[in-house]
Amino acid sequence: MIAASLLFTLSCSHQDTPEERIRFGVGAPPLNLDPRYTSDALSTRLNRLFYQRLVETDSNSMPVPGLANWSQLSPLHYRFKLNSTAGKYPDGRVLDTNDVVKTYRSILDVTRTSPYQAALAMIDEVKFIDSETVDFLLNRADPLFPAYLELNILPAEHIDNDHPFSTQPFGSGKFKFLRWAEAGHLVIQRRNDGQLFEIVEVKNPLVRTLKLLRGEIDILQNYLSPELLEYLRYQKDIELLQNSGSNFSYLGFNLQDPQMADLRVRQAVAHAIDRQSIIDKVMRGAARKAETIFPPEHWAGHNELTPYDFDPEKSRRLLLEAGYGPNNPLTLVYKTSSDPFRIRLATIIQDQLSQVGIQVDLTSYDWGTFFGDIKAGNFQIYSLSWVGIRTPDIFRYVFSSDSLPPAGANRGRYTNPVVDALLKKAEQAETLEAQTRIYQEVAAQIHKDLPYVPLWFEDQYAVQGSRVTGYRVSPNGNYDGLNHLILKKSREFSHAQAASAH
């Protein structure tokens, strides 16, 4: 048995990683790289590198032309014309509108069970006009329609042949897939200079940090505790890059719960939380306070909402008005995930609530059980984040009375006819400006009703080692910065080349 152990161990040897690869450490493996089915953050971010999209979004989250420029021929008819940015697939073929048509038809095919079907439910038909033009015919008007088309385009022929996109991406984007080095390790190549990258799964944040320090990975992004981040900040040859983020953290209430249904109780909770000191002391300043689901720079953001300031006296007064006091304290159950940092934040909030007399039973669960409970309405308060929100139709998805689970993500069971009417009005608005105004009214009404306490937008950050330079951190945490990341020696080499050319 011992001899067998030795032989087997030696027989499973691997080659060392070549030095010219840039290694990007991530906390979880990409689960499904087929853009039609992708639902995890890593796959979504990687797919942006492999594929091109008809529409992109700018820094204010406004839709801007990507692969195509568009015109609205009527409220129910959009025409997209491919521009010169259409790239080539790895087989040399140039992306055309046939690919666009096939991709969207494939997503809308009910037998394929794409999670993007619901968001594109307004599409009646995708029509091929010529190799550069494609029409989208809608069943209802939506001035936001182009914003929904930030979906990756696949090659038509490969769709027909059932190409295994989930493991072998094949797109016209700036990167191409090369191979899986092993489970969780993906080797990709930047097309313009041939630079190789390895996406390396390192689950444990501490181990990820140690690998960066030892040079086994060159860069990592997000998902470190504030202590590890602070530690890295002062390490030699390590560079910390930071940018404001748009991922929205909140404390959600179950409005079907008799205690949480009382607005005064919700306001008391909101005024009992000292968000600024949590941001300053625990998150080391790497976040900014939020008042609504969109950050101030978003085109549908609302910058004039009155914050629920930290005011323990007001909180106690509201509790007294609601019938709670020292002899009859309010007791709440607070659910969170088993992520250590989330538990720590929840513990601090628990302590802050106890300062005003709210007793909190804190319970943490593994992600599946926690999320299952939240969707089932089995909670009083919970904390979660919305990640990667781009369009204000999120309001319908999260706050409409038609979106109670399982029909949507109205997990707090919030119903308000005024909000429902505003959401319908927004959907029928013919211009983006009109829609923006209505969504701001929605945001104001929700802020007043307080179905959740808006907490903060956490910053995005990346940490790069001594071998690399040039990464840019995106506000929504995507990996587009890899387009600019280079090995320092190649920069020195290109500088030397440039010098000799002059």
Place this chain on the structure above:
Amino acid sequence: MIDFLISRLLSALLVIAGVVCLVFLLIHLIPGDPVDVMLGESARLADREVLRHAMGLDQSVLSQLTRYLTGLLQLDLGDSLYAKQPVVGLLAERIPATLQLAFAALLCAFVIALPLGIVAAVKRGTIWDWGAMSFSTLGISIPNFWLGPMLILLFSLWLGWTPVSGRESNASLVLPAITLGTGFAAILARMIRSSLLEVLGEDYVRTARAKGLDEPHVLWRHAMRNAWLPVVTLIGLQLGSLLGGAVVTEVVFDWPGIGSLMIDSIQRRDYPVVQGCVLFVSLTYVLVNTVTDIAYGLVDPRIRYGSRP
């Protein structure tokens, strides 16, 4: 011996069938809906129903179980809800890493435990015995989630001898094998010591010594041979758990084995993959225990299964 093998294999099959049914039923009791996993929260109710029907989830649990067992007989464990790949393929991808780590940990444990156990038994009551048993207690007490990062700090970061994690070279195997093997070595050393102490007090050992045989001869030819039986049993049981997935060690060292696949799948509610992993673990246990039973006969000539008096 053949009768024994057949009866062991039959009972193993029964155990596996029982485990498969039990896991299938338990997974259906866990909160969470595979349709949610596949379509997301935003899916329309009509689409949910179409998918539910397509996956057969609108049928009774019994007919779903029958369908699963039929697939199982054809080595079809279904597809991952997330990765949309066959579960068999995902398992096949991870099994070599699991086997490699399990055998390396076993080797490491054996290399540490054998001298420790023997020295502790032979030098009973001395500082050698005390030292060996102290190490053993320490080995059992230190959790892998602490030992792993400490070994990384020492050997990878400060000394620079081994990679921090991953499975990129032979050197990558060293730290996870030591982490996983240390706890097992501690238990094994104690077992070797107690088993050897028992044997060393037997009459035939005293007789061997009285005959004038030298101590190494007594130890290896007479004592150790009889002390192996409980040790082999322990190795069998531990190998089963090592092959079943060393979740903590795999997570700390990013070892792409069955353990980390299973924990990821449980968190994502990827039911077909969870079922596949549990099936692999139970198959492993049954197989290892059967092999252990057979090994008894080889280690101890007094045991002859199926032989007539």
